[in-house]
Amino acid sequence: MHHASGETALITQSPFSSVMGDIPRDPQAGEHILGQSEYSGQEKTMRLTFTKSSEDPVTVILSVDASPGCGGIVWPAGQILSNYLVQRDRSFLQDKTVLELGSGTGLVGIVAAMLGARVWVTDQAPLLDIMRQNVLRNNLTSSCTVAELNWGEPIPADMPVPDVVLAADCVYFEPAFPLLVQTLCDIYDKKPEVLFCYKKRRKVPGFPYSQSPGLRIMRCAQADKRFFALLKKKFTWEQVMDDPNREIYNRDSITLVRLHRLK
Numbered sequence: 001m002h003h004a005s006g007e008t009a010l011i012t013q014s015p016f017s018s019v020m021g022d023i024p025r026d027p028q029a030g031e032h033i034l035g036q037s038e039y040s041g042q043e044k045t046m047r048l049t050f051t052k053s054s055e056d057p058v059t060v061i062l063s064v065d066a067s068p069g070c071g072g073i074v075w076p077a078g079q080i081l082s083n084y085l086v087q088r089d090r091s092f093l094q095d096k097t098v099l100e101l102g103s104g105t106g107l108v109g110i111v112a113a114m115l116g117a118r119v120w121v122t123d124q125a126p127l128l129d130i131m132r133q134n135v136l137r138n139n140l141t142s143s144c145t146v147a148e149l150n151w152g153e154p155i156p157a158d159m160p161v162p163d164v165v166l167a168a169d170c171v172y173f174e175p176a177f178p179l180l181v182q183t184l185c186d187i188y189d190k191k192p193e194v195l196f197c198y199k200k201r202r203k204v205p206g207f208p209y210s211q212s213p214g215l216r217i218m219r220c221a222q223a224d225k226r227f228f229a230l231l232k233k234k235f236t237w238e239q240v241m242d243d244p245n246r247e248i249y250n251r252d253s254i255t256l257v258r259l260h261r262l263k
């Protein structure tokens with residue numbers, strides 16, 4: 001499907017595409033940007049493959065389950081950030097320490113671990129089981145640690161100082177905005193590279209209410225502008241320009257930025 005303007009846009013082959021209903025589909029553009037994905041309804045797993053020409057593809061198999069909350073499924077911003085990591089030079093994450101915030105299924109952190117990083121994937125307690133399953137499923141128990149990290153709470157003392165911080169689709173619930181900014185400040189002491197992929201969400205008047213956990217994200221969607229108003233007191237940011245897919249996902253209101261702490 002093409003936009004009325006004739007521009008191609010993103011695809012999702014997720015069984016949860018209803019929660020991503022605002023993302024148009026175009027198979028060619030989609031695979032390019034979100035990776036190739038296949039869902040097995042019987043096993044409730046997703047296989048995602050991210051490719052870069054002349055390199056081995058990176059394939060991740062994930063359990064997906066909306067019951068612990070919106071993080072139990074894979075979100076396009078997570079796929080876009082994963083794909084961006086795969087497109088970077090393979091030395092980028094080699095032997096680096098990476099912290100992922102709001103990992104959900106663990107997708108982005110798992111991709112970082114597959115690219116040679118030591119990774120901490122973190123989220124709230126209800127998501128820890130699915131992250132552990134996914135780390136195990138991808139044979140990454142030696143390089144990928146699963147931990148609870150509630151934004152706004154102290155960073156666990158045993159967590160190493162990260163070189164790189166990753167966060168995908170973490171801007172959607174207004175009460176959590178100051179907590180997320182606080183956590184970003186807490187981990188910024190040693191100046192990691194912070195890659196932050198988010199979807200612009202505006203309040204949708206009269207958006208149908210749903211009891212489905214996977215849809216909770218829609219009903220708590222808030223204007224992301226408020227998040228950035230808070231963030232700008234502590235950070236500046238610039239759009240990541242070396243992603244060749246940038247213009248395509250920007251058209252679907254998804255942006256990848258790099259944060260810098262204000263002096």
Ligand SMILES: C[S@@+](CC[C@H](N)C(=O)[O-])C[C@H]1O[C@@H](n2cnc3c(N)ncnc32)[C@H](O)[C@@H]1O
Binds near residue numbers: 123167
């Ligand atoms: C939309 S999901 C994105 C999941 C994953 N990053 C992705 O892109 O597929 C947002 C994630 O943020 C997590 N989250 C929300 N509020 C949080 C908080 N206060 N502390 C830690 N994690 C939180 C949720 O549990 C969820 O996993």
